[in-house]
Amino acid sequence: MNRVEGKIALVTGSARGIGRAVVERLAEEGAKLVISCDMGEATYEQTNVRHEILNVTDRAAVAALIAKIEAEFGRIDILVNNAGITKDALLVRMTEDQWDAVINVNLKGVFNMTQAVAPLMTKNKVGSIITLSSVVGLYGNVGQTNYAATKGGVITMTKTWAKELARKGAQIRANCVAPGFIETPMTADLPEKVIQGMKDKTPLGRMGKPEDIANAILFLASEESSFITGQVIAVTGGLVM
Numbered sequence: 289m290n291r292v293e294g295k296i297a298l299v300t301g302s303a304r305g306i307g308r309a310v311v312e313r314l315a316e317e318g319a320k321l322v323i324s325c326d327m328g329e330a331t332y333e334q335t336n337v338r339h340e341i342l343n344v345t346d347r348a349a350v351a352a353l354i355a356k357i358e359a360e361f362g363r364i365d366i367l368v369n370n371a372g373i374t375k376d377a378l379l380v381r382m383t384e385d386q387w388d389a390v391i392n393v394n395l396k397g398v399f400n401m402t403q404a405v406a407p408l409m410t411k412n413k414v415g416s417i418i419t420l421s422s423v424v425g426l427y428g429n430v431g432q433t434n435y436a437a438t439k440g441g442v443i444t445m446t447k448t449w450a451k452e453l454a455r456k457g458a459q460i461r462a463n464c465v466a467p468g469f470i471e472t473p474m475t476a477d478l479p480e481k482v483i484q485g486m487k488d489k490t491p492l493g494r495m496g497k498p499e500d501i502a503n504a505i506l507f508l509a510s511e512e513s514s515f516i517t518g519q520v521i522a523v524t525g526g527l528v529m
C-alpha cells in the first residue's frame with residue numbers, strides 16, 4: 289500500500305518505542321523520505337529513512353535541521369511530535385527540576401518543532417501535524433502533575449494550530465493521538481501491579497503495541513483523514529471513552 293506516497297515526513301523521538309514504529313509504518317506506506325530525529329542513534333533497514341541526531345529542546349538545532357530539509361526538498365508534509373519523557377512524583381514531592389525537564393521536552397519541544405515546520409507547510413498550503421498526547425492528558429494521573437500538564441497542553445495547542453494554520457485556505461491539519469498504556473521502554477519499568485491494574489481497567493484487556501499507535505498516526509498523516517482537524521483520537525483499548 290502507498291497511503292503516504294511521495295510525502296516527506298519528520299518524526300521526533302524515533303530511536304525506539306512508538307516513534308520507531310511510526311517511522312517504519314510511514315516508510316512502508318510509500319513516503320519519499322522519513323526523517324527520524326532523536327537524541328540517540330538509530331539505524332533503519334528501509335532506504336527511505338534517514339536518521340538525524342536532534343534534541344527537540346535545542347531551538348538552534350531544530351531551526352538548522354528544518355532549514356537543511358527545506359533546502360533539499362522544499363517541503364515537509366507530515367510532522368509527528370512524538371518525543372516525550374516522564375519524571376513522576378507526587379505533587380508534594382515533585383522537584384522543580386522534574387517539572388522543568390518534562391515541560392521542556394513535552395511542551396516546549398513540541399512548540400519548537402511545530403513553530404519551525406509551520407512556515408514551510410504554510411508556504412506549500414498543505415500539511416499534517418500529529419502530536420502525541422496521552423490518556424493522562426485527558427483524565428490526569430496520580431504522580432504525573434508535570435506530564436499531565438504537557439499532555440493536556442498539547443491538545444489545546446493542537447486545536448489552536450488547527451484554527452491558525454488553516455487560514456487563507458491552507459489545508460494544514462493538526463490532530464493528537466492519545467495512547468493508553470503501550471508496551472515501550474517508557475512503560476517497561478512500571479511495577480507489575482500497576483500494569484495488571486491498567487489491563488483490568490481496559491475493556492480490551494491488554495496493553496497496546498507501538499503499531500496500534502502508528503496505525504492511527506498513519507491514518508491522520510494520510511489523505512484518508514483530509515477533513516479531520518483539531519481532534520484527539522484516543523487509542524486506549526477503551527480505557528477512556
Ligand SMILES: NC(=O)c1ccc[n+]([C@@H]2O[C@H](COP(=O)([O-])OP(=O)(O)OC[C@H]3O[C@@H](n4cnc5c(N)ncnc54)[C@H](O)[C@@H]3O)[C@@H](O)[C@H]2O)c1
Pocket residue numbers: 300301302303304305306307325326327328342343344345369370371372373393397420421422423466467468469470471472473474475
Ligand atoms: N508508552 C506509553 O504507554 C505512552 C502512553 C501515552 C503517551 N505516550 C507518549 O508517546 C510518545 C512516545 O512514547 P514511548 O513510550 O515510545 O517513549 P520511549 O521512552 O520509549 O521513547 C521516547 C524517545 O524519545 C526520545 N527523546 C526523549 N527526549 C528527547 C528530546 N529532548 N529530543 C529528541 N528525542 C527525545 C528518547 O531518546 C526516546 O528514543 C511520548 O510522547 C509519550 O509521552 C506513551
